[in-house]
Amino acid sequence: MSAAVPKKRVAILISGRGSNMVSLIAAARAPDYPAEIVLVLSNRPDAAGLDRAREAGIPACAVDHRAFADRASFDAALQAELDAAGIELIVLAGFMRILTDAFVEAWAGRMINIHPSLLPLFKGTHTHQRALEAGVRLHGCSVHYVVPELDAGPIVAQAAVPVLPGDDADTLAARVIVQEHRLYPAALALIAGGGAALEGGRVRFFTDRARDASAALLSL
Numbered sequence: 012m013s014a015a016v017p018k019k020r021v022a023i024l025i026s027g028r029g030s031n032m033v034s035l036i037a038a039a040r041a042p043d044y045p046a047e048i049v050l051v052l053s054n055r056p057d058a059a060g061l062d063r064a065r066e067a068g069i070p071a072c073a074v075d076h077r078a079f080a081d082r083a084s085f086d087a088a089l090q091a092e093l094d095a096a097g098i099e100l101i102v103l104a105g106f107m108r109i110l111t112d113a114f115v116e117a118w119a120g121r122m123i124n125i126h127p128s129l130l131p132l133f134k135g136t137h138t139h140q141r142a143l144e145a146g147v148r149l150h151g152c153s154v155h156y157v158v159p160e161l162d163a164g165p166i167v168a169q170a171a172v173p174v175l176p177g178d179d180a181d182t183l184a185a186r187v188i189v190q191e192h193r194l195y196p197a198a199l200a201l202i203a204g205g206g207a208a209l210e211g212g213r214v215r216f217f218t219d220r221a222r223d224a225s226a227a228l229l230s231l
């Protein structure tokens with residue numbers, strides 16, 4: 012019998028309700044999932060996701076950004092928590108705090124984010140409203156490696172949903188978040204399981220199956 016491949020040790024960083032975090036924790040319960048969620052950190056002590064993580068048995072703590080004089084000292088405190096837990100991959104899930112370039116570069120190729128648009132469209136905030144105003148027929152979500160420029164890193168996986176007549180930002184967000192909850196665990200599995208990696212500033216997929224898993228066009 013061959014030795015089991017060790018699961019990647021993952022920290023999820025949140026700022027809010029943590030619904031993507033919950034979907035990642037649920038997926039990681041599968042015995043053959045290649046990552047283990049060992050820590051949840053929030054920059055906001057009142058983030059509802061912290062309690063949801065604890066209820067799921069995952070150690071969760073706040074590193075309150077307001078307690079630090081600058082971004083570098085906040086990031087150093089995050090780094091200390093990540094080091095103490097032996098973290099190998101960082102997953103940003105609704106983490107709404109800008110990280111320093113030095114922190115991002117230290118985690119290059121080992122930190123991913125989910126963004127609620129089909130990047131490179133609609134970087135930043137209010138993505139659903141902006142998609143409606145732009146009149147796009149398809150909208151969606153993207154998982155990307157984190158680079159210093161906001162929402163600009165190489166794309167690992169995307170899922171698309173239709174924009175329907177009568178949509179407002181809330182109905183569109185509700186359609187997209189369903190796909191976020193499906194896409195993010197799949198993208199993390201791709202990376203943690205060695206199906207995809209950052210190479211020379213691009214995402215390399217190591218098998219056709221991995222490439223196929225990275226894109227989905229969804230109908231209703």
Ligand code: GAR
Nearest residue numbers: 027028029030031104105125126127
């Ligand atoms: C998600 O829609 C995520 O894509 C978005 O915040 C929401 C967090 O929800 N992230 C960003 O906008 C990052 N720029 P959740 O806390 O329920 O996972």
